[in-house]
Amino acid sequence: MxxxxxxxxxxxxxxxxxxxxxxxxxxxxxxxxxxxxxxxxxxxxxxxxxxxxxxxxxxxxxxxxxxxxxxxxxxxxxxxxxxxxxxxxxxxxxxxxxxxxxxxxxxxxxxxxxxxxxxxxxxxxxxxxxxxxxxxxDEGEDNVPRRDGPTLLATDGSSAAEAAEKDALQMLGKDKHLRVITVSSSNDIARAWRRLERITESAEKAGVRLVRSVDLGRAEHVIPQIAAAERASLIITGRRGREGVRGVRVGSTAENICRNANRPVLLVPGKEQKG
The missing domain is CATH 3.40.50.620 (HUPs)
Known part of the structure; x- marks a missing residue:
């Protein structure tokens, strides 16, 4: 990969x-x-x-x-x-x-x-x-990720997250399981679950088992909290635009996840940002 x-x-x-x-x-x-x-x-x-x-x-x-x-x-x-x-x-x-x-x-x-x-x-x-x-x-062992802990994929189902989803599945390979979450700031849970349809279909084709959840709140807070609770070894997430592309700057959510994670974070740019 x-x-x-x-x-x-x-x-x-x-x-x-x-x-x-x-x-x-x-x-x-x-x-x-x-x-x-x-x-x-x-x-x-x-x-x-x-x-x-x-x-x-x-x-x-x-x-x-x-x-x-x-x-x-x-x-x-x-x-x-x-x-x-x-x-x-x-x-x-x-x-x-x-x-x-x-x-x-x-x-x-x-x-x-x-x-x-x-x-x-x-x-x-x-x-x-x-x-x-x-x-x-000397900062202590609390919240320290287990190197054999689960990989956590955070996705909002957007086109910017598609490359991250693909890379996460390729990284794990068949007969592995992937922890997937999507975070919603509203109470429209049905809509939030629909965001997971693409990764669910892709995982079935790749032979990867998913553990899925929809969580309410702000992604930059919820994702690190779940990663800490489950002692995740790695967080994978997509990211939107970068500086210098039509004046767009990277969204604050990805950067704040990195600030709060206390564990490795893999940021994968969307297809439109690569190259």
Missing amino acids: YESALIAVDFSRSSLPMLKRLGYMERMGVKKVVLAHTKPTASGSGGDGPKLSSKELKEKLAEHAEVLAGQFEVETRLMSGDPVEQILTLAKDEDLDLIVTGSRAHSPAKRLLIGSTASGLVRKADRPLLLEDVRDA
């Missing part, structure tokens, strides 16, 4: 723990990984990582690459400039299927933010984006 992935690291103290948790990308089909770091510029952009020489940064990239070398074919890239733009350009130029980055800011407000680079990628990425939770170990 995703044969290649770009993993962006900033060499903060959470970078190595994040890489050690990425073995589950194998079930996404990942075989090749490009591990990339953006060198800070003179103006200070380029992340919050340590200010090291190019030689030292390349050595750190090589050290970090060793964590993944046993599972994936790994290459490294050292870039310079704006992290978001450099990541997006590299992914496009090398035709990489998936972008991966950490989803916590390295600041006192980290409980409220997902980080400027992650936020920029959520708004601008034109391909699937995996945000890996990089919570510090």
Whole structure:
């Protein structure tokens, strides 16, 4: 499904723990990984990582690459400039299927933010984006996802969600089960259930068993709550438009799910946003 992935690291103290948790990308089909770091510029952009020489940064990239070398074919890239733009350009130029980055800011407000680079990628990425939770170990074990926990697909049945539905089914394969939810802000439950008709039909054809539910409330709150209660290992959801496309910005729902999730989130752009 995703044969290649770009993993962006900033060499903060959470970078190595994040890489050690990425073995589950194998079930996404990942075989090749490009591990990339953006060198800070003179103006200070380029992340919050340590200010090291190019030689030292390349050595750190090589050290970090060793964590993944046993599972994936790994290459490294050292870039310079704006992290978001450099990541997006590299992914496009090398035709990489998936972008991966950490989803916590390295600041006192980290409980409220997902980080400027992650936020920029959520708004601008034109391909699937995996945000890996990089919570510090001292934040406790409550709400920590089980790596063998269920995969949760959040869908509203729209065209923007179709690609996410397809990728979720391909990821799981036959004889697996997928937890699927749709969230309604109204009491029209029948209409909400109709949103699940497409994924239900697709799952039957693919031989994937669904556990479905319709829940009332705001998606950015309900989805993380269900994921926490069920100790989901991954949330998959679609996303609408990106910056620069007819002036449209990504919807706040997807970004707020990422902020509240406390676990990996895979954002899959709708077909009209890809490419």
